[in-house]
Amino acid sequence: MPAESRLAFAVTPNAAPVAANARSERLVDPGFGRVFTDHMAVVRFSDEKAWHDARITARAPLTIDPASSVLHYAQEIFEGMKAYRLEDGGTALFRPTANARRFQDSARRLAMPELPEAIFMESIERLVAIDREWIPQSDGGALYLRPFMFASEVFLGVKPASEYLYMVIASSVGAYFKGGAPAVSIWVSQDYSRAARGGTGAAKCGGNYAASLVAQAEAIRQGCDQVVFLDAVERRYVEELGGMNVFFVFDDGSLATPALTGTILPGITRDSLLTLARDQGLTVREQPYAIDQWRADAASGRLVEAFACGTAAVVTPIGRVASPEGSFTIGDGGPGATTMRLREALVAIQRGQAPDAHGWLHRLAG
Known part of the structure; x- marks a missing residue:
């Protein structure tokens, strides 16, 4: 060495x-x-x-x-x-x-x-x-x-x-969100992009977050808790929130999350949840998901839950999504069963309350 x-x-x-x-x-x-x-x-x-x-x-x-x-x-x-x-x-x-x-x-x-x-x-x-x-x-x-x-x-x-x-x-x-936030509301940014191919989207650097602040401020003005960004090319596919990755849960029990293409931060919480979901027998897909499909799936009932995840917020249910085209509610607007089951499984490992089958917990001396 x-x-x-x-x-x-x-x-x-x-x-x-x-x-x-x-x-x-x-x-x-x-x-x-x-x-x-x-x-x-x-x-x-x-x-x-x-x-x-x-x-x-x-x-x-x-x-x-x-x-x-x-x-x-x-x-x-x-x-x-x-x-x-x-x-x-x-x-x-x-x-x-x-x-x-x-x-x-x-x-x-x-x-x-x-x-x-x-x-x-x-x-x-x-x-x-x-x-x-x-x-x-x-x-x-x-x-x-x-x-x-x-x-x-x-x-x-x-x-x-x-x-x-x-x-x-x-x-x-x-808690990251005040009051524990049973579910957060999301504003879809129309005018701003978080990252483009070849940029610094996959790096955790301050510039990415500085560029997101004007969009986050717009979300707050619109009465929402967080902003979600679309891809920089077609302005159609969901990428990530201002500081969190995003997951979608469907009525067949499967999950989807945007794929890592270089424009999305490879979240450690995201990766852990992918593993835990598969441990629970759930089908998980890493693939593009369009905002119009999100709206349609929520309306039809095919999409039953959505959540954001990251180190700070852990796992946070998404209840409502808003944009200039109007807003829509996911499920009943509150935490979903799959979301909370995954959150509880993750937190239990982090707190040493459940078996650590993947060797994720790094115990400190003293």
Whole structure:
């Protein structure tokens, strides 16, 4: 194994951590992405030294030069994953090596150095170990982990940077949608596309999400929770939501989800649900699905359920779909039996409440 594939992490505990009683108050209702832990992981990269200066340190603001290339050319990628508190008192990650591999894939697409899996894993494990008490005890609570990397070289010029900063921060989280959202409503974007063939749709980079925000804002104005994008060529086939993959459940018990063609993020939750559905004896198809077919199948009753999925929201039923042509309801507008059965099966594995036949749960020491 190359020397740079493993690094010794220096650990410097926060000299002024949040007091236990103040932390407990924040964990009662943390929401999503607003309550942060005491520490962060940092690793640097340069063409000269490769990966170096690995450390766990107090979470603090960054000081960067205004000519840092990320601010001008957007070389930036990230991941999203969770640490769970198990029923036996332990802590675990869910399929973290899949996140490590996707992080490498995103880096390759953005012309960035690929972080070795061993460094990715140690940065996550050490951060969770030092901030374990930030995992909420509440039902559905978890520690959301955000590994990210950006170009830190100070220069102006369109080329891959020669210096990068890799970091991991952690956030105590509850439900992604307020009120638990029994089912969300979706707005079909008519004027905006998320990604095109040859673009960065399969990479987890900030630019994809920045481009989706105007469409998401339009969805909110239309009284919907989320936006769904159609393909960039024919503006006909369903691709994915602003931050989640999408599944369809039919009256014969089968499922369908858009195929990975390079324009859709290969979600780890998506992949897990495909496996769990097949474990349950369900037929699953990865294929194109047109918006007019979605509307017709909902009207005829052939389509009985639809749901979105991702690390943050886990599995979220879709109850209503709206567009300038009008809106339609899926099933009775609430959670469907297949959707909830798959969600329960996934969550049970993540929480250590069910057998882990696929070896997805990565238990942490301590």
